[in-house]
Amino acid sequence: MDSWSALHSKAQGDLEGLFWDGLHMSARGNTLLFEALMGVIQSSLPGLAPDALPLDAPLWRDIDPKNYESSFRAARF
Amino acid sequence: MATKRRALGSTTDTGASEEETMALRRTKIVLFGDSITQQAFSTKHSGWAAAVNDAYQRKVDIVNRGYSGYNTRWASQLVHEVSSHFASGSPANGRDILTIFFGANDASLADGTAAAQHVPIAEYKANLGKLIDFVRSDHGSRAPQIVLITPPPVHERSWAKFCGEETSNRWEALFPFRRSAPLASRALASRALVSSDPNPSPLLFWQVS
Numbered sequence: 212m213d214s215w216s217a218l219h220s221k222a223q224g225d226l227e228g229l230f231w232d233g234l235h236m237s238a239r240g241n242t243l244l245f246e247a248l249m250g251v252i253q254s255s256l257p258g259l260a261p262d263a264l265p266l267d268a269p270l271w272r273d274i275d276p277k278n279y280e281s282s283f284r285a286a287r288f
Numbered sequence: 289m290a291t292k293r294r295a296l297g298s299t300t301d302t303g304a305s306e307e308e309t310m311a312l313r314r315t316k317i318v319l320f321g322d323s324i325t326q327q328a329f330s331t332k333h334s335g336w337a338a339a340v341n342d343a344y345q346r347k348v349d350i351v352n353r354g355y356s357g358y359n360t361r362w363a364s365q366l367v368h369e370v371s372s373h374f375a376s377g378s379p380a381n382g383r384d385i386l387t388i389f390f391g392a393n394d395a396s397l398a399d400g401t402a403a404a405q406h407v408p409i410a411e412y413k414a415n416l417g418k419l420i421d422f423v424r425s426d427h428g429s430r431a432p433q434i435v436l437i438t439p440p441p442v443h444e445r446s447w448a449k450f451c452g453e454e455t456s457n458r459w460e461a462l463f464p465f466r467r468s469a470p471l472a473s474r475a476l477a478s479r480a481l482v483s484s485d486p487n488p489s490p491l492l493f494w495q496v497s
Contacts, residue, residue: 226443233446234392235327238334240440245339248387248435256385256433259315264347264381267314 313377317344318351318432320363320370320419321389324440325354347381359394359407360415367419371426384432388419391439391478413481438478 227233229240236244253260274282319325319337328337329352341350353370355363374384394412396402407415416436424431 226441227446229440230443230446231333232450233443233448234450235324236333236336241328241330241334241336241339244440245336248336248340248437249343251435252385256383256435258382259385259433261343261347264315264344266346267380268346 311377312380315348315379315381315384316351316373316432317348317385317387318353318370318373319387319389320353320367321387321437322354322358322393323356324392325352325387325389326356328352328354354389357393357405358390359396359405360390360412360419361394361407363390364415364418367422371423374423374427374430374432378430383430385435386423386432387435387437388416389437389439390416392442395439413478416478416481436478436481 229237229243231237249260257263269282317340319328321328325337327333328335329341331338337350337352344350351373353366355366358366370386374386391412393402393405394407396405398406398408400406420434420436423434
């Protein structure tokens with residue numbers, strides 16, 4: 212999973228632009244690192260990708276306004 | 289397995305067994321690393337963890353355990369606390385994630401201005417292995433998935449300027465401008481570690497080429 216290499220090619224030689232001080236990530240570097248990490252999760256841990264995970268707690272539209280406690284009892288996390 | 293959630297005002301005792309009542313909780317992603325992790329919630333620089341947090345709204349709790357200046361040797365003193373975040377309850381969606389992102393400080397020159405942070409390459413590799421082994425043995429089948437992130441290169445001229453130096457004497461020759469760079473070596477060590485692991489972790493790796 213050589214995602215840094217994808218980042219490297221995306222940087223297109225502009226290494227300086229990836230950092231704000233030469234070491235720590237600029238907005239550009241941070242965005243590329245984020246995308247690389249999400250790519251690793253998508254490819255290696257697909258069950259933990261954002262789209263694979265449900266939202267926590269019932270959606271508000273699914274809560275019975277007249278009997279809201281039962282809606283929570285029935286819900287999984 | 290149904291969630292046993294204790295609502296405000298609830299007085300019901302179900303009398304269920306401990307296994308049944310093991311609280312399901314949100315999945316966690318714990319980020320363990322140095323300053324590149326510590327700063328990762330930065331809004332000023334559109335930090336990478338802030339973006340991860342955004343992507344996982346209402347799905348995952350992101351925990352930042354980034355320590356500026358730390359190398360893998362000092363990280364070993366904190367791994368107990370880091371690992372403890374996976375202990376309580378069971379992740380509702382199966383597994384948690386731990387990212388381990390060290391090496392930028394380990395790669396400091398052994399005789400430079402940041403010599404105190406230097407860790408030899410063999411120890412760096414061994415330390416990473418110990419961090420991973422600790423977390424896995426701490427939680428067994430409930431251990432988090434581990435994503436090992438290798439150190440990125442440094443733009444030496446920019447860093448020297450930032451530090452107010454003519455030339456950076458903080459690191460050894462720096463990748464990718466100089467091929468024999470210790471950061472690159474550390475990246476390679478991380479890859480070697482993963483390739484020799486019977487249960488390899490996903491790896492984010494800066495290619496040396």
